[in-house]
Amino acid sequence: MIESQEKSKTSGVAKWFDPRWRHSGTWAFILNRVTALGLTVYLYLHLVILRSLAGGPEAYDGFLATIRSPIFVFGELLVVIGGLIHGLNGLRIALNSFGIAVPYQRQLFYGLMVIAIITSVIFGVRMFTA
Amino acid sequence: MSQEKWKVTYRIFRKKGTESSKFEDFELEVSPDEYVLDGVERVWAFHDRSLTFRHACHHSTCGACGMVVNGFEKLSCITPIREITQNGGVVKVEPMRNFPVISDLVVDMGLFYSRMDMVGQRQVIPLEEEPTQAGIQTGPVERDGGYVRLSDCIECGLCISACPIVATTPAYLGPAVLAGAQQNGLERTPKLLDLVDTEDGVWRCHSAYECTAVCPSNVEPAWRIMDLRKQVVKAKLKGLFGGS
Numbered sequence: 001m002i003e004s005q006e007k008s009k010t011s012g013v014a015k016w017f018d019p020r021w022r023h024s025g026t027w028a029f030i031l032n033r034v035t036a037l038g039l040t041v042y043l044y045l046h047l048v049i050l051r052s053l054a055g056g057p058e059a060y061d062g063f064l065a066t067i068r069s070p071i072f073v074f075g076e077l078l079v080v081i082g083g084l085i086h087g088l089n090g091l092r093i094a095l096n097s098f099g100i101a102v103p104y105q106r107q108l109f110y111g112l113m114v115i116a117i118i119t120s121v122i123f124g125v126r127m128f129t130a
Numbered sequence: 131m132s133q134e135k136w137k138v139t140y141r142i143f144r145k146k147g148t149e150s151s152k153f154e155d156f157e158l159e160v161s162p163d164e165y166v167l168d169g170v171e172r173v174w175a176f177h178d179r180s181l182t183f184r185h186a187c188h189h190s191t192c193g194a195c196g197m198v199v200n201g202f203e204k205l206s207c208i209t210p211i212r213e214i215t216q217n218g219g220v221v222k223v224e225p226m227r228n229f230p231v232i233s234d235l236v237v238d239m240g241l242f243y244s245r246m247d248m249v250g251q252r253q254v255i256p257l258e259e260e261p262t263q264a265g266i267q268t269g270p271v272e273r274d275g276g277y278v279r280l281s282d283c284i285e286c287g288l289c290i291s292a293c294p295i296v297a298t299t300p301a302y303l304g305p306a307v308l309a310g311a312q313q314n315g316l317e318r319t320p321k322l323l324d325l326v327d328t329e330d331g332v333w334r335c336h337s338a339y340e341c342t343a344v345c346p347s348n349v350e351p352a353w354r355i356m357d358l359r360k361q362v363v364k365a366k367l368k369g370l371f372g373g374s
Contacts, residue, residue, distance in 0.1 A: 028338075096356055127143060
């Protein structure tokens with residue numbers, strides 16, 4: 001018998017974001033939480049920026065120049081992706097909560113995420129080529 | 131069983147009393163067609179008699195041997211070693227999550243069993259209530275509309291171990307208990323409504339579906355929780371509009 005160096009891990013909220021040893025239902029669960037946090041941060045930033053626009057035309061022109069930078073466009077694309085994932089997965093959860101398609105929740109998740117990916121690619125192409 | 135032999139390392143969670151937990155390694159020669167539980171028993175028999183673990187039927191009927199094997203919730207009596215590792219690999223065995231650890235691989239199932247009692251899935255039924263004496267009664271409804279004569283739930287606790295909500299809220303009744311409540315049905319046992327229609331009842335489930343993924347026994351707790359929600363809404367609407 002050899003004493004291993006590995007220690008036992010405790011669970012908690014951190015476990016919500018650990019996809020290891022979990023199945024697709026938990027991956028969807030994690031994605032929903034991560035995108036929710038992201039969209040909440042975005043909403044706050046959006047309101048802060050909107051408030052700054054009350055500073056007049058100079059503030060608005062400066063703002064427009066900033067948001068045309070690639071980093072900002074990429075950030076906006078992340079918002080679109082997050083919204084798609086969160087919204088479509090939310091649709092799945094809403095259906096399941098009414099007892100609809102629960103045995104097919106895994107297939108529904110995969111199918112809706114494919115739609116999210118395709119739509120994200122379309123948005124990405126249009127946003128970066130506009 | 132094949133004649134093939136593998137050398138594997140059983141890395142077993144150990145905890146006694148108030149000591150800190152640790153993992154201990156045991157080198158075993160096993161047949162890959164043996165089950166994880168066979169290896170645990172061999173560790174106990176030939177290496178360390180202080181190892182504590184639960185086992186009974188060895189054929190997925192009793193639910194006693196639920197463990198976390200290489201990170202996944204498993205019934206160790208029906209999990210072939212071949213399925214979770216390879217020759218020279220590691221079999222990491224831990225107690226189920228979300229239960230207090232009593233000793234090594236044994237967890238305290240008391241609260242779980244008492245909650246199962248509360249929803250009518252009793253451990254011991256008084257003789258006068260035994261179904262053949264009380265007469266055949268219509269039972270809970272299944273997804274296809276048929277009736278259940280026997281319950282599939284073996285109360286192994288794997289669903290509780292896998293549930294991310296139970297990990298943060300011990301007050302949550304959990305998948306097996308809610309599935310048990312669904313099996314009895316709110317029409318048959320209206321008193322369950324007050325128990326399940328709470329923030330720690332049906333409404334705490336956040337649709338991770340790990341319960342159904344790990345259940346070794348076709349209970350499908352996730353579907354049952356959603357069906358129980360429908361029953362709760364129906365019961366509340368009936369109460370609101372004065373139905374019987």
